[in-house]
Amino acid sequence: MLTFTEENYLKAIYRLSDGGSKAVLTNEIAEIMSTKAASVTDMVKKLSVKNLIGYEKYYGVTITREGMAEALMVIRKHRLWETFLVEKLNFSWDEVHDVAEQLEHIQSGLLIEKLDEFLGFPTSDPHGHPIPDRNGKIQEVRQHPLSESPLNKKRFVRSVTDGSPSFLQYLSKIGIYIGAGIVILEKVEFDGSVEILIDGKKKVFISRDAAQNLLVTD
Amino acid sequence: MLTFTEENYLKAIYRLSDGGSKAVLTNEIAEIMSTKAASVTDMVKKLSVKNLIGYEKYYGVTITREGMAEALMVIRKHRLWETFLVEKLNFSWDEVHDVAEQLEHIQSGLLIEKLDEFLGFPTSDPHGHPIPDRNGKIQEVRQHPLSESPLNKKRFVRSVTDGSPSFLQYLSKIGIYIGAGIVILEKVEFDGSVEILIDGKKKVFISRDAAQNLLVTD
DNA sequence: ATAAAAGTTTAGACCGGTCTAAAAAATATT
């Protein structure tokens, strides 16, 4: 049984490793966890004796199979809870993350299975992120940043890369949501901003930054 | 903002003080919290500087208004979560306590208000215990142990005093649930056991112990 | 009233997690 803190480190390492494919540096972990490098070194030693990560002094860490499995379970719980909060309790998508950050650490296999069932075995959370199944399997959908999409082709919003409340609130305000249909009407070469048409109805300008954080499919 | 541990101590002290009416001894707290007296003394000092309890060395502690308010909020969350688990996730009443023991510490006012609403503002939990409202108000129902009820009068099960899984499972097995109608057919003077009729259908013998742990109303 | 027993607190230690300051190793610059 992992501690609250161990779970959070593992989740961070999993994220930074791009799903287990690359080594992660001490400072990166410190950054994303909002702690100091010294604290990371300590924790990383603990996780490595538990065989959740491989650790080579001065060369960063690599997450192991077991570590990934644990991380994926935490992510599963996080996303199921976010889905619950939005679907059942009428939270808006910008309000759920912090609460899910707490709920993801509740220890009960039964609870998470029952919650999954109650929600109808959802495959993605309110931000379009895939929910790992009970075996940690995630069904990835190939999606691209809206910023890389061509002009005048209809695309559908599938997820956001930045899930900060301010970005999500902004999206809601201008009428963008998961599933929205979007056509790029014009690209401004100078600053990368684009004019888009949302659901064939509303024209708005969004910045390059915003366009990069919207992932779409055909 | 209280820590996980402070909340648990406060809840224990509230319980032992009979709703704030009597002083609580160090060893009682240690017992119910499964810790040692020395640990209790330490924590009790911390809670008293926060004005959540009054503490007089060697003479036990008394819970303050603020302490009670905090305790009641934890109890509110505990019971709302238990209700959620049974009503929405199909847990049985003997499976919910330990999970609720974790969920009760999630910090989010919005969450608990939305949960309350989602559940239809329930006033009692799966064990018949009253759920404090957002102001900490509990609506008490006068109820008596089944063991003190007279012969041949119909009573209704309102709550259980012992909520242990084994007792709850036993009750389910013999057909007793919150709301069940019960008539005492015979009392055995010797050991206090009673023969009862459940819902006018099923006759069973239960021990004095069991009869004392069932609270009923007319 | 004195001694024994029971209950409580203090002293000092440990664990998990964090930090700062200093040392060490790796990388970049010249």
Added chain:
DNA sequence: AATATTTTTTAGACCGGTCTAAACTTTTAT
């Protein structure tokens, strides 16, 4: 190749919570 810079680790401390062992206070028994 030597030096400067950046990154990482170590050493030592602190905090919240816990424990054991010893000291102290209160209660009970004689």
